[in-house]
Amino acid sequence: PVRGVGRAHAKAILLGEHTVVHGTPAIAFPLPTLSVRAIARPGTPGGVIEVPDGHFGFVAGDPDVAANTLSGPRVAVEEALRRWGLTGHIADVVMECDIPLARGLGSSAACAGAAVRAVADLHGRTVDPATLYELVQCGEQVAHGRASGIDASAVLAAGPIRFHEGSATALDIGLDAALVIADTGVPGSTQHAVAGVRRNLDRDPRSARRALTRADELISGAVADLSTGDAAALGRAMLDFQDLLAELGVSTPHIDTLVAAALEAGAYGAKLTGAGLGGCVLALTETGDARTVSAALRRAGAVQTWTVPTRGLRSG
Ligand code: MEV
Incomplete structure (x- = not known):
């Protein structure tokens, strides 16, 4: 070999x-x-x-x-x-x-x-x-x-x-849905995004604590929803998290447009994934809607999309 x-x-x-x-x-x-x-x-x-x-x-x-x-x-x-x-x-x-x-x-x-x-x-x-x-x-x-x-x-x-x-x-996954990933085509610097978030959190410690508590709650809820397979609840958590990331300063108008396009095409939820300021958007959809959501994302300016069925993701 x-x-x-x-x-x-x-x-x-x-x-x-x-x-x-x-x-x-x-x-x-x-x-x-x-x-x-x-x-x-x-x-x-x-x-x-x-x-x-x-x-x-x-x-x-x-x-x-x-x-x-x-x-x-x-x-x-x-x-x-x-x-x-x-x-x-x-x-x-x-x-x-x-x-x-x-x-x-x-x-x-x-x-x-x-x-x-x-x-x-x-x-x-x-x-x-x-x-x-x-x-x-x-x-x-x-x-x-x-x-x-x-x-x-x-x-x-x-x-x-x-x-x-x-x-x-x-994680235990009982979810039967699809993830659609859409590339904005814009490279985002993780280092730059992480530094910007730190500055925002340092500037206002009280809202920083609120943001971190909210993140904690959303993630605890999502662990349970992934296991029971509640895609609608997960979609809502993704949208709430997108709002939080926007407040932290890492969303962009292009990302917002792609999130809106995914929702309009029937996705349960969508958000940026990774460091933001460019990069990719992740949408959660019913398996049968993945193609429609993916086409909508491309029409809204995504340079490439990938669809991943959650059923194929075996537990670690
Ligand atoms: C990058 O994929 C994820 C960040 O949370 C950075 C990190 O966790 O190291 C933005």
């Missing part, structure tokens, strides 16, 4: 982005349909981590986005090699990635996870899940400034998770 291959998948946050950085729980799903494959070869000193433009659905010539996405994998791989006593043996890693970069779908964490798995495979090492999470998280801290760990956790998880203060628990 070919040595030196590693994979990881995208993720979508159902509820709890941003507030999770400040200690509340969050809920995330793996998106196995969008993945990244990393191929590691014995490297030249210094090593190269490379993302051929052709494999990315993003604007070639946007070096900031590529550089930011790649700083995480590089740091994660370097830390892995340091721990294995292989400093100086850095591998060349090439990434083939279906996940659009900087769209809130976890591309930087997934690239880091795939890269570490590929380098481990090349050197015949096994990495236990806790160590892999730590290594990806090292990269995320560099790529995002201060990362909660939800992206690192979700891109490595086999099923839906509830994430809280650094640990993930597998």
Whole structure:
């Protein structure tokens, strides 16, 4: 068998982005349909981590986005090699990635996870899940400034998770519906968005506490609704969370337009997913309505949409 291959998948946050950085729980799903494959070869000193433009659905010539996405994998791989006593043996890693970069779908964490798995495979090492999470998280801290760990956790998880203060628990899903993800086509900087939210929370501690308490309530309710399969209640929670994210300053007129279009087309609820200020919108729909909602999102300006049945998301 070919040595030196590693994979990881995208993720979508159902509820709890941003507030999770400040200690509340969050809920995330793996998106196995969008993945990244990393191929590691014995490297030249210094090593190269490379993302051929052709494999990315993003604007070639946007070096900031590529550089930011790649700083995480590089740091994660370097830390892995340091721990294995292989400093100086850095591998060349090439990434083939279906996940659009900087769209809130976890591309930087997934690239880091795939890269570490590929380098481990090349050197015949096994990495236990806790160590892999730590290594990806090292990269995320560099790529995002201060990362909660939800992206690192979700891109490595086999099923839906509830994430809280650094640990993930597998969620019980009794929901028969569809998630429709719509790309605004606008790259959003997680680091920038997280810093902006922090400034807003610091400015008004009383409304900050209110926002975090509200987030906590919405997520507790949603954990129960996911298990009983109450899609209508989940849709309402998504809309409430979208309002909260807008108050925190990470929605945009484009995101608002896509949310409104999804609702008009019959979605239970919709919101931004990930860091916002661009990125993707996530809608929850009845399975039979997914196509209509997806078409409405494209008419409203989404550059791409993906549909994921919740039934296919097995528990972690
Ligand atoms: C980004 O996918 C999620 C944020 O909450 C940042 C983080 O948790 O590290 C915005």
